[in-house]
Amino acid sequence: MKTVLTIIKKEFARFFKDTRLWITALILPGLLIFALYNIMGSIIESEVEKGADETCTAYIVNMPDSQSAAYSAIFDIKDDYTNQTAEDALKDGKLDLIIVFPTDAGKIQIKYNSAETKSQTAYALAVAMVANYDIVDLADEQSVARTILSTVVPMVLLMLLFSGCMAVAPESIAGEKERGTIATLLVTPVKRSHIAVGKIAALSAIALLSGLSSALGMLLSLPKLAGSVGGGISFAMYGFGDYAAVLGVILSTVLILVAVISIVSAYAKSVKEASGLVVPIMILVMLCGVFSMFAGTVASIGLYFIPVFNSALVISNVLSGAVNTAGIAITVCMNVAFAAVLVFVLTQMFKSERIMFNK
Amino acid sequence: MEAILQVKNLNKTFKLSRKQRKLEGGAAYKRAVDDLSFTAYKGEIFGLLGPNGAGKTTTLRMLATLIKPDSGDAVIDGASIVADPYGVRSKIGFLTSELKLEDFFTPNYLYDFFSKLYNVPEETATARKNKMFSKFGIDKFAEVKVANLSTGMKQKLSLVISLVNDPDFIIFDEPTNGLDVLTAKTVTDYLVEMRGEGKTIILSTHIFSLIEKLCDRVGVIIDGRLVALDTLANLTAEKNLEDKFFDLYKSVKGEMQ
Numbered sequence: 001m002k003t004v005l006t007i008i009k010k011e012f013a014r015f016f017k018d019t020r021l022w023i024t025a026l027i028l029p030g031l032l033i034f035a036l037y038n039i040m041g042s043i044i045e046s047e048v049e050k051g052a053d054e055t056c057t058a059y060i061v062n063m064p065d066s067q068s069a070a071y072s073a074i075f076d077i078k079d080d081y082t083n084q085t086a087e088d089a090l091k092d093g094k095l096d097l098i099i100v101f102p103t104d105a106g107k108i109q110i111k112y113n114s115a116e117t118k119s120q121t122a123y124a125l126a127v128a129m130v131a132n133y134d135i136v137d138l139a140d141e142q143s144v145a146r147t148i149l150s151t152v153v154p155m156v157l158l159m160l161l162f163s164g165c166m167a168v169a170p171e172s173i174a175g176e177k178e179r180g181t182i183a184t185l186l187v188t189p190v191k192r193s194h195i196a197v198g199k200i201a202a203l204s205a206i207a208l209l210s211g212l213s214s215a216l217g218m219l220l221s222l223p224k225l226a227g228s229v230g231g232g233i234s235f236a237m238y239g240f241g242d243y244a245a246v247l248g249v250i251l252s253t254v255l256i257l258v259a260v261i262s263i264v265s266a267y268a269k270s271v272k273e274a275s276g277l278v279v280p281i282m283i284l285v286m287l288c289g290v291f292s293m294f295a296g297t298v299a300s301i302g303l304y305f306i307p308v309f310n311s312a313l314v315i316s317n318v319l320s321g322a323v324n325t326a327g328i329a330i331t332v333c334m335n336v337a338f339a340a341v342l343v344f345v346l347t348q349m350f351k352s353e354r355i356m357f358n359k
Numbered sequence: 360m361e362a363i364l365q366v367k368n369l370n371k372t373f374k375l376s377r378k379q380r381k382l383e384g385g386a387a388y389k390r391a392v393d394d395l396s397f398t399a400y401k402g403e404i405f406g407l408l409g410p411n412g413a414g415k416t417t418t419l420r421m422l423a424t425l426i427k428p429d430s431g432d433a434v435i436d437g438a439s440i441v442a443d444p445y446g447v448r449s450k451i452g453f454l455t456s457e458l459k460l461e462d463f464f465t466p467n468y469l470y471d472f473f474s475k476l477y478n479v480p481e482e483t484a485t486a487r488k489n490k491m492f493s494k495f496g497i498d499k500f501a502e503v504k505v506a507n508l509s510t511g512m513k514q515k516l517s518l519v520i521s522l523v524n525d526p527d528f529i530i531f532d533e534p535t536n537g538l539d540v541l542t543a544k545t546v547t548d549y550l551v552e553m554r555g556e557g558k559t560i561i562l563s564t565h566i567f568s569l570i571e572k573l574c575d576r577v578g579v580i581i582d583g584r585l586v587a588l589d590t591l592a593n594l595t596a597e598k599n600l601e602d603k604f605f606d607l608y609k610s611v612k613g614e615m616q
Contacts, residue, residue, distance in 0.1 A: 002475070002478075003475070003476060003478075006472065006475040006476060010472055013464070013468070014461070014463055014464075017463075018463060176461075179459055179461070179462070180457055180458065180459035181458075181459045181460065181461045183425060183457055183458050183459075184458040184459060184460060184520075185476075186425060187423055187424070187425060187448060187453045187458065188448060188473065188476040188477060189445050189446075189448040189449035189476075189477065189478075190476050191445065353425065353426040353427060357425070357426070
């Protein structure tokens with residue numbers, strides 16, 4: 001136990017005493033995500049405002065007098081076009097819509113440009129007008145926000161955690177192998193399992209901090225991003241239990257990610273090779289996030305036995321407001337058990353001269 | 360004389376890469392160490408002499424438990440390298456240029472780190488550190504990162520750190536390789552001093568003068584096989600070590616190309 005602590009302390013010292021390293025792994029991710037999401041929010045906001053400010057322009061042919069007032073109220077009606085110039089203007093995005101009323105009992109023709117957002121809006125408005133519909137969206141803001149969060153967050157979170165692990169694990173294992181410092185450790189009477197446990201514990205803690213930094217950047221920029229698309233996102237939507245469940249699942253997931261990347265790093269001859277070998281695993285992890293969007297809350301209990309994928313599922317469930325206690329329990333247990341197996345594998349790799357000294 | 364190391368029928372083969380196979384004439388495996396047996400006694404400096412690629416380093420790495428023998432065994436101070444590698448590791452000090460120290464840390468930090476890994480009590484470790492650091496002039500650089508140390512200073516630090524557990528059995532692979540004359544002398548002087556304290560040292564080298572200066576007994580390895588084993592006095596009774604070695608080499612390999 002004492003040697004495990006010594007190894008953990010050394011890994012921490014390596015990380016926290018290296019200003020450059022902790023700035024790039026802890027400060028930058030959060031800062032970048034915060035800046036990026038804020039810029040994105042501003043752009044979306046200005047786009048939305050642009051659309052909301054100006055009324056859509058329309059060129060209307062054969063407008064019945066009885067409808068004139070109603071259409072004028074919604075569209076900015078332009079008269080200075082002919083049928084031909086109006087179509088050109090529509091294609092160029094200068095005009096948003098053309099409506100042609102039939103002279104006899106035919107159909108009303110609506111021409112729009114699907115490449116232009118404003119033209120699409122104008123089209124929807126016109127359809128509602130023509131059909132005489134009154135469209136009401138009954139979804140309350142919170143449930144919209146929950147749905148958005150539950151589809152987007154699991155994948156983004158997994159990616160952030162993964163890059164947190166990538167920031168430290170290859171350097172600490174493949175790097176030590178590459179520089180020949182791991183051999184120095186291996187001639188000491190320290191048990192290989194202690195080296196594996198110590199490294200994974202320390203790296204997980206650091207990766208978690210890095211993930212936390214990214215998450216913080218994301219959370220802090222959420223109001224800006226959410227405000228731009230209609231708002232409704234607030235942290236009060238979720239209770240203490242929800243946050244605890246997410247945190248537990250994240251912890252167990254980081255253990256797995258660090259262990260997997262450590263194993264790849266132990267196999268690789270250099271940090272560079274490790275970063276290359278990790279790419280397929282990163283894609284798998286991303287897919288876990290993507291598929292969790294489709295599995296939704298009706299996922300069968302069997303899916304909670306798949307490591308990492310189960311984490312994405314649980315996070316998605318919790319965020320959408322459908323907490324599945326059995327699923328959470330299975331997920332955490334499965335992930336911890338799987339991480340233990342991986343630690344065992346890493347220990348065996350540390351014992352293998354073919355893997356540790358393959359230059 | 361009390362035996363401290365007994366090497367019994369040690370064998371090690373390496374798989375060759377495709378490119379190497381062509382160079383070695385098609386064989387898929389290379390026998391690096393071939394049925395090696397010898398004994399080292401307490402308080403002596405035992406030298407393994409041989410050309411490059413003879414299997415010296417492989418033998419020492421097996422003794423240090425970094426790699427496992429295919430067959431055979433070696434017992435160091437009662438601990439078997441096969442059955443009790445952890446026991447062996449705590450009894451020995453192993454120094455080779457292959458074992459690097461992390462550039463990022465200072466000598467002070469690394470010494471404490473390895474002392475803890477060897478479970479050396481803190482007071483003993485501190486006293487030992489002060490003594491060794493001042494002996495090798497590391498005290499002035501104790502807080503300088505390894506990356507900023509000179510090659511000689513790095514070697515000295517590696518030596519000091521390989522001895523944090525004050526072992527009675529010390530394995531040195533090419534102890535003076537890459538060292539300037541001053542640092543080399545510091546190292547060889549210290550080896551003699553350790554022998555004076557009753558410690559056993561086994562070293563490998565291809566430098567005849569080093570063997571003549573330091574070793575009590577010598578094993579000559581060619582192509583993984585022990586072709587001679589005797590005291591330095593007996594080996595050099597008729598002619599000097601260099602001529603004796605070339606005689607042995609000719610008898611094993613035929614005329615040199």
